[in-house]
Structure formats: C-alpha cells, structure tokens
Amino acid sequence: MSDPAYRITDFFNKLGKYKSYEEFSVFMRQYWYVWTIICLIGVIMIVINVIMIVYFHRRRRPFRQSEYFKQNIESSRTKTIMVPEKVKENLLAQEASDDTNSQFAMDALIANNKYRALHNCPPLKYSSNLAKIAQSWADTLGKMQKLQHSPTHWRRFNNSVLGENLCYLFNSRLTGEKMMDIWYAESKAHNFSLDKQVDSQNFTQMIWRNSREVGFGRVKGTNGDWWYGVAIYMPSGNVVGHFAENVPPVSL
Ligand SMILES: *[C@@H]1O[C@H](CO)[C@@H](O)[C@H](O)[C@H]1NC(C)=O
Ligand SMILES: *[C@@H]1O[C@H](CO)[C@@H](O)[C@H](O)[C@H]1NC(C)=O
Numbered sequence: 001m002s003d004p005a006y007r008i009t010d011f012f013n014k015l016g017k018y019k020s021y022e023e024f025s026v027f028m029r030q031y032w033y034v035w036t037i038i039c040l041i042g043v044i045m046i047v048i049n050v051i052m053i054v055y056f057h058r059r060r061r062p063f064r065q066s067e068y069f070k071q072n073i074e075s076s077r078t079k080t081i082m083v084p085e086k087v088k089e090n091l092l093a094q095e096a097s098d099d100t101n102s103q104f105a106m107d108a109l110i111a112n113n114k115y116r117a118l119h120n121c122p123p124l125k126y127s128s129n130l131a132k133i134a135q136s137w138a139d140t141l142g143k144m145q146k147l148q149h150s151p152t153h154w155r156r157f158n159n160s161v162l163g164e165n166l167c168y169l170f171n172s173r174l175t176g177e178k179m180m181d182i183w184y185a186e187s188k189a190h191n192f193s194l195d196k197q198v199d200s201q202n203f204t205q206m207i208w209r210n211s212r213e214v215g216f217g218r219v220k221g222t223n224g225d226w227w228y229g230v231a232i233y234m235p236s237g238n239v240v241g242h243f244a245e246n247v248p249p250v251s252l
C-alpha cells in the first residue's frame with residue numbers, strides 16, 4: 001500500500017472512475033498531496049513566468065526608448081545647432097582629464113568636422129536627439145562590457161537605419177578627439193578606388209559626404225577601466241555603390 005509505484009498506479013486507476021460524489025471525495029482526500037503538488041507546480045510556473053517577463057522587459061528597454069526618439073526627432077529637428085567657435089575654443093582649452101560629456105561631444109564634433117574638411121566634405125551639425133540615442137547605446141555597451149552594434153531596428157528613423165560608429169579604449173579616458181583619431185586611423189587601410197570595405201567602415205561613415213547630422217555618446221564601463229564611444233549619423237553612410245562620391249581622398 002505504501003509502495004510509491006503502487007500508489008501511482010492506484011491514483012491513475014481511480015482517476016475519473018468515481019461513480020458518486022462520496023467516491024470522488026474519498027479519492028480527493030486519499031490523494032490530497034497530489035493536488036498540493038499540482039498547485040505548487042502551478043505557483044512555481046507563475047513565478048518563472050513573472051521572472052522571464054521582468055527579464056525580457058528590462059532587456060527591451062533600449063528598444064522602447066528608440067520608439068520615443070522616433071517620435072521626437074522629427075518634431076525637434078529644428079533645434080539642431082552648430083557649436084559656436086568661441087565655445088569650442090573655451091572648451092578645448094580645458095583639461096581633457098576632467099572633461100564633461102558635453103565637452104566630449106564638442107571635441108568630437110570639432111575633430112570629426114576637421115577630418116571631413118580634409119576630404120572636402122561639409123561639416124556635420126550636432127543633433128541633441130541623435131546624441132541621446134548614442135548615449136543610450138553607450139550606456140548599454142557599458143553594462144554589457146562589450147562592443148557590438150545596436151540592433152538595426154532599434155536605430156531606424158524615417159524609413160532608414162541610422163549610421164553607427166563604435167569604439168572602445170582601455171585604461172585611458174576616451175576624449176572626443178581620441179575617438180575620432182581611432183576611427184580616422186582606419187583610413188590607412190582604405191582603398192579609395194574600391195566600394196565598401198570591411199576594415200574602414202568607421203572611417204568611411206565619419207567622412208561620408210551625404211551624412212548631415214551627428215550625435216555622440218560615451219561611457220566608462222561598469223567593470224574596469226574600459227571606455228565605450230558611440231556616434232550616430234543621419235542620414236546613414238556606408239551605402240553600397242556610393243563610396244566613390246561620398247568618401248573622396250584627402251584634397252589638398
Ligand atoms: C525623410 O526622408 C525623406 C526622403 O528620403 C527626406 O526627403 C526627408 O527630409 C527625411 N526627413 C527627415 C526628418 O529626415
Ligand atoms: C585599390 O584598388 C584598385 C582597384 O581594384 C587596385 O588596382 C589597387 O591596386 C588597390 N590599391 C591598393 C593600395 O591596394
């Protein structure tokens with residue numbers, strides 16, 4: 001009777017075979033622990049589901065932020081500003097070691113436009129909305145502790161994917177100038193008579209003639225002295241078939 005195998009067989013034999021309410025209630029009382037176990041399994045499944053929902057909800061946060069930006073970039077595009085020369089000079093004069101994120105962004109813009117001028121490409125305008133997207137992704141990279149592109153559906157805007165440059169730096173504060181130098185260094189590997197190339201896409205995006213606006217983000221990783229930098233460009237560069245007219249060689 002107490003043999004578990006017998007009890008399991010007995011349970012299934014009796015299950016559903018009661019002819020009266022009395023038989024049913026005897027069966028229920030005899031196997032009360034089975035119903036307890038079933039209830040416990042139910043509770044555990046609910047808990048697991050809640051944990052999974054919370055986990056995926058947290059992972060989805062950047063995507064939901066993007067929805068916000070999608071709706072807001074358009075309405076506030078007129079706020080896009082050029083940085084005045086005086087402000088640039090004052091900020092550049094400060095110590096790079098205690099730069100703020102806004103100084104980082106201005107340094108990056110100046111350095112980016114300096115390199116564009118070398119290639120006879122027009123200066124980019126700074127966009128605070130693109131900067132929010134860039135900073136949001138930089139924050140994500142800082143938490144993930146690795147360099148990877150944001151999902152393309154996350155940085156879609158106006159039916160096209162925004163351009164995204166990434167870099168990291170170990171053991172040294174990432175300044176705007178350093179970030180641009182890292183990307184511009186790829187120009188050495190670039191063949192200006194070819195189209196898209198794997199090793200120079202940060203360079204070709206930063207120079208890309210048809211890109212008009214940019215925003216920058218930077219973060220120090222939560223673990224160790226890793227710095228992550230992000231730039232978001234609009235319209236996106238690196239369009240296959242259009243490298244020759246958008247990435248001209250240095251013009252003297
Ligand atoms: C969206 O794309 C269209 C066509 O490419 C362009 O004419 C328009 O200016 C773009 N709008 C914004 C807000 O960038
Ligand atoms: C660049 O590409 C062109 C066209 O394929 C080729 O003739 C040339 O040798 C390449 N230059 C370098 C430096 O690889």
Ligand SMILES: *[C@@H]1O[C@H](CO)[C@@H](O)[C@H](O)[C@H]1NC(C)=O
Nearest residue numbers: 147164165166167201202205
């Ligand atoms: C820029 O460089 C980083 C680091 O090498 C790389 O992960 C990233 O894919 C590059 N960006 C593009 C647009 O290729």
